[in-house]
Amino acid sequence: MKSSDYTSQGCRVIRLNNINVATFNDTDKAYVDVRRFPELRRHEAVAGDILTAALGDPLGRSCLVPENLGSAIVKADCFRSRLHPRVDAQLIMFWLNSPPLARYFSEHGKGVGRIRINLAVLRAAPLPLPPEDMQAALVERIRTVMARSENAKSEAHLALRAANALKVSGLKAGVTGQLTARWRETATDVETVDALLERIPAPAQAPGGRKPTDTRMAGQAGIAVNDPGTPLPEGWRWTPLLRLARQETGHTPSRRHPEYWDGDVPWLGIRDARKHHGTVIDRTAQTITAAGLDGSSARILPTRTVCMSRTASVGYVTMLGRPMATSQDFVTWTCSPALMPEYLLYALMAEGKGIRRFGRGSTHTTIYFPELRALHIALPPIEEQQAITSRIKRLLYRADMLESEASRAIGVADDLVVRTITQAMSGALGIASSASSASARSLLDDIAADRLALEVERKRSKPKRRTNLAPPTIQQTPDPVMTPDQIIAAVREAGGSIAADALWKLSGLPIDIFYRRIRDELAAGRLTESSDKERLLAH
Numbered sequence: 001m002k003s004s005d006y007t008s009q010g011c012r013v014i015r016l017n018n019i020n021v022a023t024f025n026d027t028d029k030a031y032v033d034v035r036r037f038p039e040l041r042r043h044e045a046v047a048g049d050i051l052t053a054a055l056g057d058p059l060g061r062s063c064l065v066p067e068n069l070g071s072a073i074v075k076a077d078c079f080r081s082r083l084h085p086r087v088d089a090q091l092i093m094f095w096l097n098s099p100p101l102a103r104y105f106s107e108h109g110k111g112v113g114r115i116r117i118n119l120a121v122l123r124a125a126p127l128p129l130p131p132e133d134m135q136a137a138l139v140e141r142i143r144t145v146m147a148r149s150e151n152a153k154s155e156a157h158l159a160l161r162a163a164n165a166l167k168v169s170g171l172k173a174g175v176t177g178q179l180t181a182r183w184r185e186t187a188t189d190v191e192t193v194d195a196l197l198e199r200i201p202a203p204a205q206a207p208g209g210r211k212p213t214d215t216r217m218a219g220q221a222g223i224a225v226n227d228p229g230t231p232l233p234e235g236w237r238w239t240p241l242l243r244l245a246r247q248e249t250g251h252t253p254s255r256r257h258p259e260y261w262d263g264d265v266p267w268l269g270i271r272d273a274r275k276h277h278g279t280v281i282d283r284t285a286q287t288i289t290a291a292g293l294d295g296s297s298a299r300i301l302p303t304r305t306v307c308m309s310r311t312a313s314v315g316y317v318t319m320l321g322r323p324m325a326t327s328q329d330f331v332t333w334t335c336s337p338a339l340m341p342e343y344l345l346y347a348l349m350a351e352g353k354g355i356r357r358f359g360r361g362s363t364h365t366t367i368y369f370p371e372l373r374a375l376h377i378a379l380p381p382i383e384e385q386q387a388i389t390s391r392i393k394r395l396l397y398r399a400d401m402l403e404s405e406a407s408r409a410i411g412v413a414d415d416l417v418v419r420t421i422t423q424a425m426s427g428a429l430g431i432a433s434s435a436s437s438a439s440a441r442s443l444l445d446d447i448a449a450d451r452l453a454l455e456v457e458r459k460r461s462k463p464k465r466r467t468n469l470a471p472p473t474i475q476q477t478p479d480p481v482m483t484p485d486q487i488i489a490a491v492r493e494a495g496g497s498i499a500a501d502a503l504w505k506l507s508g509l510p511i512d513i514f515y516r517r518i519r520d521e522l523a524a525g526r527l528t529e530s531s532d533k534e535r536l537l538a539h
Contacts, residue, residue: 005032005033005036006030006031006032007031007032007033007534008031008534009031009499009501009534010031010032010033010034010501011031011032011033011034011036011037011040011070011071011072011073011501012029012030012031012069012070012071012072012073013030013031013032013072013073013074013075014045014051014065014072014073014074014075014078015028015030015075015078016053016055016056016075016077016078018051018078019051019052019053019056019061019062019063019078020061020063021058021061021062021063021097022062022063022093022094022097023063024051024063024064024065024066026066026069032073033500033534034071034500034501034504034511035500035515037071037073037511038511038515040073043073043074043075043080044071044072044073044080045065045069045072045073045074045080046065046072046082047064047065047066047067047068047069048064048065048082048089049064049065049080049081049082049089050062050063050064050065050080050081050082050083050089050092050093050096051063051064051065051074051078051079051080052078052079052080052081052096052122053077053078053079054077054078054079054116054117054118054119054122055077055111055114055115055116055117058102058105059102059105059106059109059115059116059117060096060101060102060104060105060117060122060125061096061097062093062096062097063093064089064090064093065080071511077116079119079122081122084447084450084451086132086443086446086447087129087135087443087447088135088136088139090139091130091135091138091139091142092127094139094142094421094424095127095128095421095425096125096127097421098418098421098422098425099418099422100126100422100425101125101127104125104126105117105121105125108121109121128425128426128427129440129443129444130427130433130440131433131438131439131440131443132438132443133433133434134431134432134433137431138424138429138431141420141424141429141431142417142420142421142424145416145417145420146417148413148416149413149414149416149417150413152409152410152412152413153409153410153413153414155409156406156407156409156410156413157406157410159402159403159405159406159409160403160406160407162402163399163400163402163403163406164399164403166395166398166399166402167395167396167399168350168352170391170392170395170396170399171221171346171349171350171392172220172221172350174346174350174388174389174391174392174395175221175222175343175346175347175350175378175388176221176222176233176378177232177233177236177378177380177384177388179388179391179392180233180380180384180387180388180391181233183384183387184233184234184235184384187383187384187387190235190381190383190384191381191382191383192235192381193235193236193237193239193379193380193381194237196338196381196382197237197239197243197338200336200337200338201336202242202243202244202336203244203245203246203334203336204246205242205246205247206246206247206248209369209373210368210369210370210373211370211373212226212240212242212370212373212374213225213226213370213371213373213374214226214374215371215374216228216229217357217358217371218230219351219354219355219357219358220350220351220352220354221347221350221351221378222347222350222377222378223347223348223350223351223355223375223376223377223378224238224375224376225358225371225374225375225376226374226376227376228376232378233380235380235381235384236378236379236380237378237379238376238377238378238379239376239377239379240374240375240376241333241344241375241376241377242373243338244333244335244336244338244339244377244379245306245333245334245335245336245339245344246333246334246336247331247332247333247372247373248299248301248331248332248334249326249328249330249331249332249369250268250297250298250299250301250325250326250327250328250329250330250332251296251297251298251325251327251328252296252298252327252328253288253292253293253295253296253298254295254296257291257292257295259289259291259292260288260289260291260292260295260296261286261287261288261289261292262286262287262288262289263287263288263289263290263291263292264287264289264290265287265288265289265290265292265293265300265324265325266283266284266287266322266323266324266325267284267286267287267288267292267298267324267325267326267327268281268284268307268318268320268324268325268326268327268330269284269285269286269326269327269329270309270312270313270316270327270329271285272284272285272318273307273308273309273313273316273317273318273330274309274313274316276318277316277317277318277349278317278318278345278349278396279318279319280318280319280320280321281318281319281320281321281324282321282322284324288325293325298325298326298327299325300323300324300325301320301323301324301325301326301332301334302320302323302334303320303321303322303323304319304320304334304335304341305319305320305332305333305334305341306318306319306332306333306334306335306341306344306345306348307319307320307326307330307331307332308330308331308332308348309329309330310329310330310331310359310366310367310368310372311328311329311364311366311367312329312364314355314356314359314365314366314367315348315351315352315353315355315356317345317348317349318345319341319342319345331367331369331372337382338379338382339377339379339385340382340385340386340389342389342393343385343388343389344377346388346389346392347377347378355367358371358372358375359371482507482508482509484517484520484521484526487503487507487517487518487521487527488521488526488527488538490503490506490507491503491527491536491537491538492538496537496538496539497530497535497536497537498535498536499534499535499536500518500534500535500536503536518536526538
């Protein structure tokens, strides 16, 4: 089945994205014309069937077909298992998602690019089968633990959101002067910003480059393009970053020269900035050689240089913990004594995703150098910068501790479910079968007998080959509830036009009989189809 076969409504197509661990993802919906259902019936999935993913992560993940999904089929690489009614499908689904089965699927996966399992691997999966009366008790115990785990994780996720909110509010409060309001009331012998800038000269900038833009754009906290004119605490000034720091960028040595790479010079890339956002970086994923420096425009920047990604993933900020080079994806600032690198780091972080407003491009935002060279910062006196960075560090430490504990709690909750399922599989939960209950061996024997009887019945009911000795006997199918005239009447009652699958559901007929009737009515001219073949018309 191809994507071009999909329709906006009809028979549901279950795809890999619908199969999560123990959960059916109902957000990714696809349909095929319901008139194709008869030819696809052998792929039908009904409520309570087990769905298993043949590829993807994790391999062999399984869930149940939910109630009220309607007519549905499984697509390739989605296995459907329909169990004997005396075997609890939910319990087997838990087994399939357990660590022992995850290892089994991993060991038996095949493929070079995308590892997958085949149906034979699933059928041979080693699954413990408890006696029938134990199955429901085990499911109940596992579900109870899962509910407690989800409650604990919900609380932990609230804590994670609180930690993130503390970081965001703390950064913004710091670089807008709210954290140091009382400090300003009591501080003495503070050098004014004007005096600071008069004492410390502007750093030398690299020659050439684009001119700063004249456009004004206010930020969310303490960064803006040009002076936005927004009010600041007493003693603060909107100051160009070019007045306070040497601005540069980096370069990528040619990949066609292997001798440029894997040397002793750390080289900052986007992956490094994403990993070390808001922190000091001492080690990079890639390094370059002295030849790479000489053969490119890259240069080594000093320790405590602040770097911000300006392309692709805009807004990641880090500070160099040792001299290193960077790619051209970054803008860098080497601060003069008038600006603490930590304060600049926090001011850029406080903008969050809002810093994208300084860039251009809807799909891939980039902040270009006319805007970067026009950046201004809300600059407090150097003594207040020190007080602000000290307070923000304490806030971020508390937020990190809260985040760490919440993440640990989520891990503990997940591990509790895994351990419970593993213990259930090994019979270590202390749930015993009643003395009167049939053993698992007896249950398997009964299932085998039922399967044999079903196979015998299937062969018995299989139509025999016709011969010329006698005319075939025609089996008369009883008329279904909705007659052809009633079908026509139903279309007219719907205003003369109705979706084919809606009429089928309304008719209550088996789908093959329904479409046989529709074909007859189309041939007789009492019904016609819309141009898109989606609706039936009657006049």
